[in-house]
Amino acid sequence: MARGYIRTLAGESSVDKERLDPWGTSTVKDYSRLQSEFGIEPVAPLLPRFKKPSPHLSRGIDFGQRDLGRIIDAVDKNKPYVVMSGIKPTGDFHLGTKMTADDMVYFQSLSKKGTVFYAVADVEAYADNGLSFEQTSKIATRNVADILALGLDPDRAVVYLQSEELKVMRLGTVFSRGVTNNMLRAIYGERQIGLYLAALFQAGDILMPQLKELGGPKPVLVPVGADQDPHIRLARDLAARYHEEYGFIPPSAIYHRLMLGLGGSDKMSKRSATSLLTLDDTPRDATQKISHAFTGGRDTVEEQRRLGARADICPVYDLYRFHFAKDDEHVERVYHECTTGIRLCGECKQEVIGLVKTFLESHHKKRDSLMNDAKELMVKSRNYLASTGN
Amino acid sequence: MARGYIRTLAGESSVDKERLDPWGTSTVKDYSRLQSEFGIEPVAPLLPRFKKPSPHLSRGIDFGQRDLGRIIDAVDKNKPYVVMSGIKPTGDFHLGTKMTADDMVYFQSLSKKGTVFYAVADVEAYADNGLSFEQTSKIATRNVADILALGLDPDRAVVYLQSEELKVMRLGTVFSRGVTNNMLRAIYGERQIGLYLAALFQAGDILMPQLKELGGPKPVLVPVGADQDPHIRLARDLAARYHEEYGFIPPSAIYHRLMLGLGGSDKMSKRSATSLLTLDDTPRDATQKISHAFTGGRDTVEEQRRLGARADICPVYDLYRFHFAKDDEHVERVYHECTTGIRLCGECKQEVIGLVKTFLESHHKKRDSLMNDAKELMVKSRNYLASTGN
Numbered sequence: 001m002a003r004g005y006i007r008t009l010a011g012e013s014s015v016d017k018e019r020l021d022p023w024g025t026s027t028v029k030d031y032s033r034l035q036s037e038f039g040i041e042p043v044a045p046l047l048p049r050f051k052k053p054s055p056h057l058s059r060g061i062d063f064g065q066r067d068l069g070r071i072i073d074a075v076d077k078n079k080p081y082v083v084m085s086g087i088k089p090t091g092d093f094h095l096g097t098k099m100t101a102d103d104m105v106y107f108q109s110l111s112k113k114g115t116v117f118y119a120v121a122d123v124e125a126y127a128d129n130g131l132s133f134e135q136t137s138k139i140a141t142r143n144v145a146d147i148l149a150l151g152l153d154p155d156r157a158v159v160y161l162q163s164e165e166l167k168v169m170r171l172g173t174v175f176s177r178g179v180t181n182n183m184l185r186a187i188y189g190e191r192q193i194g195l196y197l198a199a200l201f202q203a204g205d206i207l208m209p210q211l212k213e214l215g216g217p218k219p220v221l222v223p224v225g226a227d228q229d230p231h232i233r234l235a236r237d238l239a240a241r242y243h244e245e246y247g248f249i250p251p252s253a254i255y256h257r258l259m260l261g262l263g264g265s266d267k268m269s270k271r272s273a274t275s276l277l278t279l280d281d282t283p284r285d286a287t288q289k290i291s292h293a294f295t296g297g298r299d300t301v302e303e304q305r306r307l308g309a310r311a312d313i314c315p316v317y318d319l320y321r322f323h324f325a326k327d328d329e330h331v332e333r334v335y336h337e338c339t340t341g342i343r344l345c346g347e348c349k350q351e352v353i354g355l356v357k358t359f360l361e362s363h364h365k366k367r368d369s370l371m372n373d374a375k376e377l378m379v380k381s382r383n384y385l386a387s388t389g390n
Numbered sequence: 391m392a393r394g395y396i397r398t399l400a401g402e403s404s405v406d407k408e409r410l411d412p413w414g415t416s417t418v419k420d421y422s423r424l425q426s427e428f429g430i431e432p433v434a435p436l437l438p439r440f441k442k443p444s445p446h447l448s449r450g451i452d453f454g455q456r457d458l459g460r461i462i463d464a465v466d467k468n469k470p471y472v473v474m475s476g477i478k479p480t481g482d483f484h485l486g487t488k489m490t491a492d493d494m495v496y497f498q499s500l501s502k503k504g505t506v507f508y509a510v511a512d513v514e515a516y517a518d519n520g521l522s523f524e525q526t527s528k529i530a531t532r533n534v535a536d537i538l539a540l541g542l543d544p545d546r547a548v549v550y551l552q553s554e555e556l557k558v559m560r561l562g563t564v565f566s567r568g569v570t571n572n573m574l575r576a577i578y579g580e581r582q583i584g585l586y587l588a589a590l591f592q593a594g595d596i597l598m599p600q601l602k603e604l605g606g607p608k609p610v611l612v613p614v615g616a617d618q619d620p621h622i623r624l625a626r627d628l629a630a631r632y633h634e635e636y637g638f639i640p641p642s643a644i645y646h647r648l649m650l651g652l653g654g655s656d657k658m659s660k661r662s663a664t665s666l667l668t669l670d671d672t673p674r675d676a677t678q679k680i681s682h683a684f685t686g687g688r689d690t691v692e693e694q695r696r697l698g699a700r701a702d703i704c705p706v707y708d709l710y711r712f713h714f715a716k717d718d719e720h721v722e723r724v725y726h727e728c729t730t731g732i733r734l735c736g737e738c739k740q741e742v743i744g745l746v747k748t749f750l751e752s753h754h755k756k757r758d759s760l761m762n763d764a765k766e767l768m769v770k771s772r773n774y775l776a777s778t779g780n
Contacts, residue, residue, distance in 0.1 A: 127563040163560070166553055173517040177584035184583065193574060193586055194567035200583075 020227050022188075023195060028226045028258055028267075031063055038229055040064035040255060046072065054106040056256060058328050059321060062103065062223075064255035066232065070219045071252050075111040081219040082209040083107045084251075086119030086202070089140040090129045092280035095323060096225065096268040098150065099256050103223030105151040107254075116157040117220075118147070119205040123162045124198055133163060142367075145374040146279050149366035154377045160385055162201065167211060167385075171204035172197075175238050183237065187230045199234055206235040210248050213388040217247040226255045227267070259322050260315040264294030268315075275315075279367075283357040290316065290353050296338070297345035308339040316349055324355040410617050412578075413585060418616045418648055418657075421453055428619055430454035430645060436462065444496040446646060448718050449711060452493065452613075454645035456622065460609045461642050465501040471609040472599040473497045474641075476509030476592070479530040480519045482670035485713060486615065486658040488540065489646050493613030495541040497644075506547040508537070509595040513552045514588055523553060532757075535764040536669050539756035544767045550775055552591065557601060557775075561594035562587075565628050573627065577620045589624055596625040600638050603778040607637040616645045617657070649712050650705040654684030658705075665705075669757075673747040680706065680743050686728070687735035698729040706739055714745040 020028070020038075034040045043065050047053060049072045056062040074081035083104050087097065108114045120143075122136040131139075144159055162168060176197070184196050210217045222232060232253040239248035258267040261275025268276060277289055296314030298304040311317040317338060325331040337343035410418070410428075424430045433455050437443060439462045446452040464471035473494050477487065498504045510533075512526040521529075534549055552558060566587070574586050600607045612622060622643040629638035648657040651665025658666060667679055686704030688694040701707040707728060715721040727733035 123560060123563050126560060127567045163556055169559060170513060170516060170553070173513050173584075173587070176587045177517045177582075179583060181580075181583055190571075192567075193569060193571055193583065193590075194563075196583055197563070197566045197587060 020229055022228045022230050024227065031226065031257065034064055034226060034229065034255070038233070040066060040229065041068075043068065043254070049076075054102070055325075055328065056099070056103060056106070059331060060257075061099070061322060062254050062256050064226065065253060066236070067219075067250060067252035068221070068254055070249070071107065071221045074113065074219045078111065078113055079218075080113045080115070080215065081111070081221065082115050082117055083221045083223065084117040084119070084206060084209060085223060086121055086205055087140075087143055088121045088125050088128070089136040089143055090125050090131060091139065091270055092278035093143055093146040094268060094270065094276050094278040095319075096259055098146075098279065099259065099322060100223050100225070101147045101150050101152075103254060103256065105147070107221055107223065108153060108156060109151070112156070114156060115209075116152060117205075117209050118144070118157065118159045119165075119168070119202075120159065120161045121198075121202075121205075123201075126163075127194070133161075137161070141371065141374050141378065144377060145367045145370045146363075148370040148373055148377070149363055154373060154380075157377060158381045158384060159378050160381055162205070164382065165208070165385060167208050167213070168201060168204040171207060171211075172201035174242070175200045175203055178238065178241055179234075184234075187234050187237075199231060202231055203235040203238050206231075206251050207239060207242075207246070207248055210246065212246075217249050219249060220251045222251055222253045224253060224255060225258050225267070227258060229253075229255065259318050260313075262289055262293040262315050264313065264315050277319075277356075279360070279363055281360065283360050286356050286360060287353050290319070290349055290356065293349070295345040295349070301344060304344060305341040308341040309343075309345065311335050311338045314338070316345070316352060319352045319356065324352055324359060326355075410619055412618045412620050414617065421616060421647065424454055424616060424619065424645070428623070430456060430619065431458075433458065433644070439466075444492070445715075445718065446489070446493060446496070449721060450647075451489070451712060452644050452646050454616065455643060456626070457609075457640060457642035458611070458644055460639070461497065461611045464503065464609045468501065468503055469608075470503045470505070470605065471501070471611065472505050472507055473611045473613065474507040474509070474596060474599060475613060476511055476595055477530075477533055478511045478515050478518070479526040479533055480515050480521060481529065481660060482668035483533055483536040484658060484660065484666045484668040485709075486649055488536075488669065489649065489712060490613050490615070491537045491540050491542075493644060493646065495537070497611055497613065498543060498546060499541070502546075504546060505599075506542060507595075507599050508534070508547065508549045509555075509558070509592075510549065510551045511588075511592075511595075513591075516553075517584070523551075527551070531761065531764045531768065534767060535757045535760045536753075538760040538763055538767070539753055544763060544770075547767060548771045548774060549768050550771055552595070554772065555598070555775060557598050557603070557778075558591060558594040561597060561601075562591035564632070565590045565593055568628065568631055569624075574624075577624050577627075589621060592621055593625040593628050596621075596641050597629060597632075597636070597638055600636065602636075607639045609639060610641045612641055612643045614643060614645060615648050615657070617648060619643075619645065649708050650703075652679055652683040652705050654703065654705050667709075667746075669750070669753055671750065673750050676746050676750060677743050680709070680739055680746065683739070685735040685739070691734060694734060695731040698731040699733075699735065701725050701728045704728070706735070706742060709742045709746065714742055714749060716745075 035042060041064065043057065043062050046068055047057060050057060071081055085100050085104050104116055108116045120140040122133055125131045125136045126133065148154060206222055209220050224232065236250040239250045242248055261268040262277060263275035266275060277286060293315055295316050296310030298307055298309060317334065320334045321331050338348065425432060431454065433452050436458055437447060440447060461471055475490050475494050494506055498506050510530040512523055515521045515526045538544060578589065596612055599610055614622060626640045629640045632638055651658040652667060653665035656665060667676060683705055685706050686700030688697055688699060707724065710724045711721050728738065
């Protein structure tokens with residue numbers, strides 16, 4: 001059931017022989033290479049196992065996985081599993097971050113036995129961005145309220161600050177003794193030690209939910225953007241290396257495609273602010289940004305009517321497909337009208353601006369009403385983790 | 391006033407062109423090279439500034455320094471200064487560790503404005519030696535009681551566990567972003583990341599006492615064995631690099647010669663247990679170990695009477711010189727009798743065994759009576775550091 005609006009692999013094959021860069025701004029150009037070269041498996045064969053696939057699944061946005069079957073098994077057998085992710089609390093939630101959050105919320109919702117672990121990397125925010133722990137704590141609370149507004153169930157969620165979680169610090173230190181520089185170079189290329197260090201502590205975040213104090217080994221799913229695969233490989237490698245001592249099960253991962261920034265050239269990322277749409281933007285900001293966005297349109301109306309526009313390089317099309325279309329049929333219609341020249345870029349932008357505005361107004365209301373719940377969740381989590389010993 | 395028993399530089403000039411290895415077991419063979427190559431300054435010109443030099447100073451055991459004048463200035467002007475050191479709490483205090491402790495106690499005693507900071511590297515003990523935080527906490531308390539028995543004034547001392555001190559973790563992370571791999575390689579050679587990481591957190595320990603929350607920039611003295619100079623260079627380099635942000639004053643250091651292990655070939659170190667004499671040994675253990683120790687004696691009595699023995703390669707002579715001689719004259723007498731063949735190794739060992747036994751018996755009594763004081767000091771320190779915010 002290949003659908004036209006799922007970007008074909010052929011359309012993306014401009015070859016990028018570089019190593020994946022989890023810290024970069026460039027987008028992934030060749031998703032098929034991730035499969036052949038790094039062993040990421042396709043999601044498609046597993047789709048029939050989902051009763052109600054999420055839009056990310058049904059639209060091919062979640063395109064790849066490692067050991068996702070282990071999570072579906074846990075859901076089917078009513079066994080505990082964890083969905084984990086994290087954020088560096090340096091600013092507003094943007095649409096790239098929202099994609100991970102959407103996956104987190106969806107996979108948590110599949111079973112009452114699913115728990116979310118959410119790591120707030122405040123030490124990194126301090127080291128990299130000079131943000132005080134007070135500042136990051138405020139930002140983090142707001143970020144948590146964003147996820148709650150997106151549907152996270154706080155009753156099965158644990159949010160923690162890196163600076164307060166000794167278990168992660170301990171694991172990171174243990175791992176730093178167990179890896180070799182060659183192993184890190186093979187995964188990340190030659191990097192400065194600060195990045196290696198951040199990666200090792202992130203592996204600590206990913207593997208912490210399997211510690212004995214937290215109920216022991218269990219399936220853990222990490223939803224990530226395609227460019228973050230190096231972190232997954234490191235965590236899986238460490239899980240194997242420390243299996244005897246900790247009993248770690250290799251963490252599973254699901255990979256989503258990267259959204260284009262509004263400038264059209266890079267992925268949407270905090271590192272290129274102008275191309276960023278955030279959950280904090282006012283409807284007015286959003287309108288302006290989208291109005292100025294790059295599109296896949298042709299040079300003239302005549303040409304566009306004749307050749308159709310290029311949805312595959314268009315960040316405005318990505319807004320529909322990744323976030324704001326009402327349903328799959330809506331995405332398909334936009335794609336069809338765009339690529340056959342029925343729809344022009346101006347009207348296409350107007351339509352999506354309407355959808356974005358509606359979403360933002362509703363989201364802001366929800367989030368504001370959830371700020372206290374976010375604080376409560378953070379306090380509850382801290383008490384829970386403290387009770388598991390350090 | 392060169393004294394015969396101060397090892398001459400000529401006697402130690404077997405050239406070792408290797409980099410200093412703070413993690414190794416080998417001893418330093420050429421102390422003069424530390425001055426010419428690494429810029430460590432001699433202590434001798436500063437000796438007249440000490441009213442009552444410690445045995446380490448008067449016997450040339452503390453042979454080198456960096457910016458020691460800054461500490462003497464603080465003493466003279468009645469300004470605050472800090473003496474800092476640390477330990478990986480993996481076992482008993484041994485005679486090598488005691489040397490650092492003796493320096494710490496002496497420099498604390500020079501002025502009521504001198505405070506000791508003592509870092510217990512429990513995270514490293516966990517990562518490297520698999521010791522639980524419970525185990526290390528016990529060992530650490532015993533180690534602290536050892537230092538109290540050696541004369542530390544608990545009223546001007548702060549002892550902290552690495553695992554509880556977020557300030558150090560934060561500094562270590564900041565530093566990991568500020569150093570380059572080339573800088574670390576230049577100082578330590580090509581090492582695995584775990585050691586680089588340990589070094590960066592140790593720099594955090596050294597520079598923490600200068601944080602605003604702890605009263606701001608001030609002179610800090612780090613007494614170390616000669617092989618630890620790379621850590622001092624890193625901390626001084628980082629102090630300069632982060633001067634603008636934190637106002638760090640480059641930490642001062644005083645370097646002591648390394649004691650020979652009882653086997654005679656390596657330095658005394660936890661890494662070669664057989665050659666180790668610890669503050670936990672029973673008088674009986676100590677007697678046995680010293681009886682079996684390597685000496686600088688000749689092959690036959692006749693030869694020894696004629697040529698004299700070699701004090702400069704003798705770990706038994708080191709026991710007198712570094713720890714157990716009654717005073718400087720005693721060391722001098724032993725050296726003279728040894729090198730002129732008046733004294734034979736058997737009687738020399740018997741004499742020092744008597745001194746070691748007396749010391750151990752007295753030390754064990756003192757230490758046992760100070761275990762509660764050690765616990766109190768750790769609690770008091772934790773409360774103090776918590777009150778300075780995190």
